[in-house]
Amino acid sequence: MSKTDTNQFTMFEDTAHRPIADRLRPRTLDEFAGQTHLIGKGKLLRKLIESDQITSMIFWGPPGVGKTTLAGIIASSTKSEFINFSAVTSGIKEIKAVMEQAEQNRRFGTRTIVFVDEIHRFNKAQQDAFLPFVERGSIVLIGATTENPSFEVNGALLSRCRVFVLRQLTENDIFGILKRAIKDPRGFGDQTINITDDMVKSIAAFANGDARAALSTLEMVILNSEMDSEGVVNVTDEIMQQSVSRKFLLYDKSGEEHYNLISALHKSMRNSDPDAAVYWLARMLEAGEDPMYIARRVTRFAAEDVGMADPRALEISVAAFQACHLIGMPECSVHLTEAVVYNALAPKSNALDVAYLRAKQDALTMLDEPVPMQIRNAPTKLMKDLGYGKGYQYAHDTKEKITNLQCLPDQLLGREYYIPTDQGFETRYGERLKAIKEWREAHGYPRAKGSQTVKAEQQHSSPSQDGLQSEDKHV
16 A cells, blocks of 8 residues: 655654644544544544445544644545645646656556545635636545635535534543543653643643644643652643643634634624624734724624614714724723623614615616716816706705705606614614605605506625625625
8 A cells, every 4th residue: 555745754754853733743533632523433534434435535624633733634545646745846747747647547547545634725726727627537635724714615616525623622532632632652651741630621722622722732741740769750730820821712713614704703792792893803802803893894794784773883883994994902901891882882773874785786687777867067168058957956954955866867756875773873774765765755856657666686795794795705
């Protein structure tokens, strides 16, 4: 059984200086921690591995949950040629070389499994290079990614792969891994380590579901602890405090968790939950998110989800945006907190967002509707002679400060885009709008043909997905 690795691993490499996470990498499914929904007894992925019936697949999950380890277990159990391929260091040239080798293997009746770590780092052209070989069955492709494959893997390639979602490891999972590391000869089993279970639990909690980070922290703790005259390594509270001083935050400002967290912030404010909203705000800021990005999103929220129900929400959100711009972190965290809490507690209305979506639909389907002559600008004599501006009524010259001037094109007469809700201040604006429409009706405002009022087709705010559409592709 031949195994090839483009990362130059060899059978004779020195293991003494390898990181503990690599030395302790599980060799069998029984040693593997977590993911019982995939590799528990009788589960699909376990059956595929044990029967050596591997099909093209994508392992998707956060860092340190075992994506590469599962690929290694497949490599050790399959009767196929297994090629370990890194998306970080490889390009089109390397892909073509691997595919040529796979084609030769196929001609000799040997199946080739190609494992691509961090497949999301490949661009479209690089991913496309795999497609014909996957289609022909020349290779079985296994990709690993921390990013949502729906966005980061080409649709044609993704449709030919089964996606297995690996879940974040629990603290109990991590605790078991750390205890095994202390006892296993590949870890610290050849030494006597004096460390309490509470200390191990602290490391497990600190790692935030990342087994690699947990093992690295354990290694740092033990290597920095003093050995007594009897050869016992004693881990002290002081060493623990120095090593576990800042929790690993699962966050990538350009990746999946970025969009999950900003979505959580939006939905918490929308559901009037200030405690949850402030928590998600803190999660983002403490993980290094740009406060200006959050300020932009909160400003959008103030108009999209609060709107005319409390117009002051936009003022406070813009003020927070300016504060972030002027003073930055960490001082501006309190300004963002004020804006987030205000928006969470404010009455909610999405009438403005819905109004725009309704108008947008008509704007895109009725692009050739002419501007009514009476509201056209007439800066030249010729334009005035053609009727531009004829019949225009200047509202300020009237007692009521409104007129029965027609401002919509004829084909859109009667359309209603902005429909106020009964929330907060919007009740007052709704009453004002109703009075205006009644006045116009009584003073000869033109009616829509065939009906008194035509409401635009109902739209909801879901197309803009929490105001993220303009910047955030993942939600």
